[in-house]
Amino acid sequence: MLQSIPTIDICTLADDIKQDDILISRFAPYLDAHKNLFFPHRHSFYHLVLFTDGAGSHTIDFESFTVKPGQIYFMVPGQVHSWSFEGFTDGYIINFSGSFIQSFLLRSGYFDNFSFLSSSNPADEVIDIPAEHLPVIINLFESIIAEAESNEAMGSDMVKLLMLQIFIQLSRIQGKDENRGRQGYNHTLIRNFQKMIEQHYIDVKLPKDYAEMLYITPNHLNAVCKDVLGLPAGEVIRNRTLLEAKRLLTNPKLSISEIAFNLNFSDNSYFTKFFKKIEGITPEEFRKKTLNNKQ
Incomplete structure (x- = not known):
């Protein structure tokens, strides 16, 4: 990558x-x-x-x-x-x-x-x-x-x-x-879920796939995420992808298409829609805002 x-x-x-x-x-x-x-x-x-x-x-x-x-x-x-x-x-x-x-x-x-x-x-x-x-x-x-x-x-x-x-x-x-470190099963489960996201967020996007790796049901994973993190499991996964997108956007040498490809989006348009839905601005607007702040 x-x-x-x-x-x-x-x-x-x-x-x-x-x-x-x-x-x-x-x-x-x-x-x-x-x-x-x-x-x-x-x-x-x-x-x-x-x-x-x-x-x-x-x-x-x-x-x-x-x-x-x-x-x-x-x-x-x-x-x-x-x-x-x-x-x-x-x-x-x-x-x-x-x-x-x-x-x-x-x-x-x-x-x-x-x-x-x-x-x-x-x-x-x-x-x-x-x-x-x-x-x-x-x-x-x-x-x-x-x-x-x-x-x-x-x-x-x-x-x-x-x-x-x-x-x-x-x-x-x-x-x-x-x-x-001994706060019980739910906190241990969340730590393991977050570690799995860190390893697989580029290729594994759906909560049901993480639930399968954790040997639990998707509903169980979602309920525990809401209880411990206050977020549904899908949002936890999407937030990690968004963070990496922001990191990549700090490099002006990378095109938006290259970033979308490296984050495993099917096309640039889908990546832009994903980013704007969560962040409220397009990747191009985020890049311009961030790079201007660094000058």
């Missing part, structure tokens, strides 16, 4: 990464070294930033957030991201692969406990840290910076432990503790 925008890999960001699958830095020098990352791009890794100074905005999958001190945001691989800062901006940044933390855990699905690591919904990934919790989070980031610079024995394991402390603290702030 054609890529709409550049995909950034950890190894392209630094030539001297001391630990496999992870990059740790204070944010100001990272930003200074990577000025080219202001344009929209994807990551092939998990990405988290804690702001301690600065203002402006950052956008995740076309949803914009105001930058402010005490805010932390996460990105999962594949999401489209860009930022625009006003004045001096600082904080901490950690880029890491899924295998970096998972290699330390016996439970392969442990990330599902944390909405900011298991969701592709930007609203779950941006957290405003209350003032009373901020010193604890900052101290953990400082400890990670110190470990990354120390070259002490088992430093990689210590970084993983400190990162897990950050995840657990943030999950508690969100009010979604470790019990989130």
Whole structure:
């Protein structure tokens, strides 16, 4: 499938990464070294930033957030991201692969406990840290910076432990503790449905086909989606296709016909009708609006 925008890999960001699958830095020098990352791009890794100074905005999958001190945001691989800062901006940044933390855990699905690591919904990934919790989070980031610079024995394991402390603290702030991963059959079913959509949304369009893969009836799948997500199953599938269409439309080198083909629409007209019915504007209008906003 054609890529709409550049995909950034950890190894392209630094030539001297001391630990496999992870990059740790204070944010100001990272930003200074990577000025080219202001344009929209994807990551092939998990990405988290804690702001301690600065203002402006950052956008995740076309949803914009105001930058402010005490805010932390996460990105999962594949999401489209860009930022625009006003004045001096600082904080901490950690880029890491899924295998970096998972290699330390016996439970392969442990990330599902944390909405900011298991969701592709930007609203779950941006957290405003209350003032009373901020010193604890900052101290953990400082400890990670110190470990990354120390070259002490088992430093990689210590970084993983400190990162897990950050995840657990943030999950508690969100009010979604470790019990989130044990909220019952319906939530497990929805997570599996969403993972299947991520793998098959281009070729599998109908709820009945996903229901068959999940060994349940279409009515059951639809009822659970409405109960947990507040949306019918078909809308969940269509929203994922729409998101990818938006991502592809950010690349002016791709024609509307090419995007329609890559999303498995039978023709350009059908794709345009699909997009306008959900978004309210045509793909061409969305592209013009989005690209004008980036100038």
